[in-house]
Amino acid sequence: MSSEYGLKKHFTGETATILGTSIETVMPRFDTAGYAAEVDRRVPGLELKDRVLVLTEGLRSRLPQDYPKALEVLRSTLVDELPEGQGMFTVSWFLMPVARYVEEYGLDHPEESLDFLEEVTRCHTGEYAIRPLITAHREAAMERIARWAHSPSHNVRRLASEGIRTRLPWSGRLPFFVDDPSPVLEILEHLRSDPSDYVRKSVANNLNDLSKDHPALVLETAARWTRESPTPETAWIVRHALRTLVKSGDQEALALLGATGGEHMRVHGLTVRPAAVRLGDTLTLRFSLENTDSRSHRVTVDYAVHHVRRNGRLIPKVFKLTEVELAPGQTRHLEKTHTIKQVQTRTYYPGEHPVDIQVNGLTLATDRFEFLG
Incomplete structure (x- = not known):
């Protein structure tokens, strides 16, 4: 079972x-x-x-x-x-x-x-x-x-x-x-x-x-x-x-977990595609992460999907993406897939769902997708 x-x-x-x-x-x-x-x-x-x-x-x-x-x-x-x-x-x-x-x-x-x-x-x-x-x-x-x-x-x-x-x-x-x-x-x-x-x-x-x-x-x-x-x-x-x-x-x-330097990170070119989805479809998040500091940093990268509730409110749910170490001035290209699926604790409602990229808990970029129902 x-x-x-x-x-x-x-x-x-x-x-x-x-x-x-x-x-x-x-x-x-x-x-x-x-x-x-x-x-x-x-x-x-x-x-x-x-x-x-x-x-x-x-x-x-x-x-x-x-x-x-x-x-x-x-x-x-x-x-x-x-x-x-x-x-x-x-x-x-x-x-x-x-x-x-x-x-x-x-x-x-x-x-x-x-x-x-x-x-x-x-x-x-x-x-x-x-x-x-x-x-x-x-x-x-x-x-x-x-x-x-x-x-x-x-x-x-x-x-x-x-x-x-x-x-x-x-x-x-x-x-x-x-x-x-x-x-x-x-x-x-x-x-x-x-x-x-x-x-x-x-x-x-x-x-x-x-x-x-x-x-x-x-x-x-x-x-x-x-x-x-x-x-x-x-x-x-x-x-x-x-x-x-x-x-x-x-x-x-x-x-405490060794993640530092979030304030020195920059996110470039975030896209969430396709722009409109239905239940069962898969989103792909793509972006570049740049370390602008003169020191190396190990950072925690997450993404937050702001789910539309029945009353129109947005409730964010944070998902793990990756941990990455960047040398001074280094840029890394990152990609993540996310399936729009029904789970016991979440119901999708039609509307625009923002998606944030968070680095060490700091929101550095946002894109959106439309859930069509």
Whole structure:
């Protein structure tokens, strides 16, 4: 399964059958057929999270009402630990209702819930289910998360970071960590040079979340990590953690990543072609970038497409273009293609869309294309 956006259609009676068949191995009287029929009856017209809740509610009504006993039954649905590169949207997507069970019904049993989530996250994820536990039982949850940050399992270490993100997609914010991010940073300290790409990506996303509310603190942390832990792993985390600040043109973030001299750059001959497009067409951006300084500079080059909204407003979206080092007086010719395609979070509306070239966050040239609908 390639992405979360394709998940919705899979949460039907077929998924109920997958779960029920596993449960029958330890609870032979579990009504798998009735469970599947109920799910098929209730899910039409619902979005992903509501479909998952239907499956979770169906489990609740058929499992022992004693919560710890229900978890013992649900352990039968768990699969082997996922290796690096596999996750909740691939082999173990069907376990979303199992993790949701903890989220919905586990608050009165924090220790049992945390134990179970450690098992779940090895073969799926517990990043959503743990957030109500953090809110209701913060001290116990954070003590456990601190231990998870040292786990030999990359999946468990990843949960230590992902579960405490302040702006986790598909989830509500954790306002107490927005107000005081120090508990989050204490956990991330242990993961700042993690050998797992899966963990490093979570740490970078976590810091990027924090940069939207505490940019100075994240810059200070990134600079310290760069000094104290000069490893390729830490460098990767820092680069990806600062992406929002870089796209906004934060000069301290750019300098920390080695980008300097944006004020000495000039963009010549920008063209965005074709001048008029429809959905599915591909734009080509062409321009020349000149370093007018007497020193070499390494610069970050991005482009921003100002999307027309339904009400006519323009909302910019910044895309990565390249990083380039220019010698004194050097000019480089650059080209980038951009496909006009529908995505879950963006709808194209007819109208004129400006396109900016940004160098180290500074807008140096603009052209336009017309979206015809």
